[in-house]
Amino acid sequence: MVRRIRAAAGVAGVLAASMAFAAPTASAPDEWIIEPSPALPTAAQDGAEAEARAQALAKQKQYDAAVEQFAQLARRFPSSTHDCYLALASLRQGDLTRAQLFDDVARLRGGERPAWCVDDLGRQLAAKLKEAAFAPLTVQVTPADAVVHVAGLSLRHVDAVWLRPGTYEVSATAPPLVRAVAQAAVTPPGANVVLQLGPPPPVAPRPVSLVPQQVPATPPVALQVARAPERKPVLWPAWAGFGVGGAALATGVVFNVLAASSRSTANQAYVGTSAFDSANSSFGRQRTVAIGGYALGALATGFATWWYASHHAPPESEAR
Numbered sequence: 001m002v003r004r005i006r007a008a009a010g011v012a013g014v015l016a017a018s019m020a021f022a023a024p025t026a027s028a029p030d031e032w033i034i035e036p037s038p039a040l041p042t043a044a045q046d047g048a049e050a051e052a053r054a055q056a057l058a059k060q061k062q063y064d065a066a067v068e069q070f071a072q073l074a075r076r077f078p079s080s081t082h083d084c085y086l087a088l089a090s091l092r093q094g095d096l097t098r099a100q101l102f103d104d105v106a107r108l109r110g111g112e113r114p115a116w117c118v119d120d121l122g123r124q125l126a127a128k129l130k131e132a133a134f135a136p137l138t139v140q141v142t143p144a145d146a147v148v149h150v151a152g153l154s155l156r157h158v159d160a161v162w163l164r165p166g167t168y169e170v171s172a173t174a175p176p177l178v179r180a181v182a183q184a185a186v187t188p189p190g191a192n193v194v195l196q197l198g199p200p201p202p203v204a205p206r207p208v209s210l211v212p213q214q215v216p217a218t219p220p221v222a223l224q225v226a227r228a229p230e231r232k233p234v235l236w237p238a239w240a241g242f243g244v245g246g247a248a249l250a251t252g253v254v255f256n257v258l259a260a261s262s263r264s265t266a267n268q269a270y271v272g273t274s275a276f277d278s279a280n281s282s283f284g285r286q287r288t289v290a291i292g293g294y295a296l297g298a299l300a301t302g303f304a305t306w307w308y309a310s311h312h313a314p315p316e317s318e319a320r
Helices: 002-018 048-059 063-076 080-093 096-109 115-131 236-267 274-311
Strands: 135-142 147-150 153-155 160-163 166-173 180-186 191-196
Touching: 048 063, 048 080, 063 080, 080 096, 080 115, 096 115, 096 153, 096 160, 135 147, 135 166, 135 180, 166 191, 180 191, 236 274
Parallel strands: 135 191
Antiparallel strands: 135 160, 147 153, 147 166, 166 180
16 A cells, blocks of 8 residues: 555656746747748837847847847747848857848848848858858758758758858658658858658558458356355445546646646746736746646545555455
């Protein structure tokens, strides 16, 4: 009994540990697919506040923080202007790959760009890329809307990315097609990779056995020895434990989902705003309820399992 209770407590501990969410952050955890999609019509108006904060960081030469802010700005409010700001901040930070990538995205997006982005940024980037011996990696992928993964970036409808000389793994995904992978050795003046995604392999049919099945002979009927009637086991505590445990675990799952939703809401808000504080407070309450539900569910299920295993049959001394 002691071992089973300890095992149930261990399960509760594991479930509680899995609920130890990280605190909400300012960036979204999902993958950012960088592509020259159409600009958001209200990008300048909606992103004005975030743009002012990012520019203030850049003027203070806090380029790491500025790049993070400009990246959020370009992702939430896509426009050629925001791409240009991210390219310039990345250049000041020293990330030439991202700087050239977003300069290209700003041009491919087709929106209006600041004069300094059209005239000066390209020349500065060209000089820095040549000085650091960067080279373009051109990727030809079929189908054209597949997502290309290289150097920690996820790209779509972007044909080239500038990289430091070296060997890189390049892959492309477009479910349900089979993922394509290739190795690329990037050296000046550049390299090229061709990726072709194919359909998934057909499922082989299960072979049909032509060997006739033998019907087993009917075993002899064993003599039945009369036995004294057995007492019915008392199992209602086990069923009650399973019921309470199931309800508690279901409660834990529901509040787990609610906590994840609140965290996602907080992630999309800015720290210090009422929206962030409200979502963060809801996240804390929901996480506490979820942890309690998981712990109670694990303990109740462990008790029910022990009771059923111990009482589903009468002791050997009574069964004889």
